[in-house]
Amino acid sequence: MMDERNALFTDQTFARAIAFIWREAELLDHRDYRVWLEMWDPKGHYVVPIDPQTTDYASTLNYAYDDHHMRELRVQRMTSGFSASASDAARTVRTVSRFTLSDDSADLVEVKSSQIVIAYKRGASTIFAADLTHKIDMSSGEPRLVEKVVRLIDSTEALSAIGFLL
Structure with missing residues (x-):
């Protein structure tokens, strides 16, 4: 019986995590960056x-390595209307x-x-x-992103037009 409970817990948690990831994608597509920050x-x-x-993001070059402050600055830049990524956003x-x-x-x-x-x-x-990896904290009852890693398949090539959050 204990195995069934663990499987049910895992299935419910997994389903909640997937719904959370889909919600994040929807927010980003609708440019609802303030809610995304939350x-x-x-x-x-x-x-x-x-x-x-790489797994040592702090010691390697990244397209983005944003902590709380840098995420807020990125969103501010994208919503201010003063940068090309805001005024002519994809x-x-x-x-x-x-x-x-x-x-x-x-x-x-x-x-x-x-x-x-x-x-x-x-x-x-x-x-x-x-390829994405989402680490989601479920401890408070309200899921929270702890880490999101976006591994672009062509990350080692010259990339342009990434004026939005992936």
Whole structure:
């Protein structure tokens, strides 16, 4: 009976984590960055590494390695209307799928998935594909992002038009 309870707990937690990740994608597509910021644990990190193998984000070069302060600055820049990324922002549609539960404890859930982002700007569509890792703190009853790592499949190539959150 205990195994069934653990499986049920894991299934419910996994389903909540997936719903949380889909909600994040929806917020980003609708450019609701203020609400997106509220999804984060203040100690969390948003990471888009260049090196596809790195796990030491603090010691390597990244497209983004944002703590709480840097996420707020990025959102401020994107919503102010004073930067090119704000005044001429791409419209995006995300598809997030292939969810796997990597680690599951009572408080922290790690979910790996894949993401395709279609970004439309100035009459052209650009595709961004990535493997994602979300670490989600479930301890307070309200899920909070502790870490999001976006591993672009072409991260070692020269990339342009990433004026939005992945």
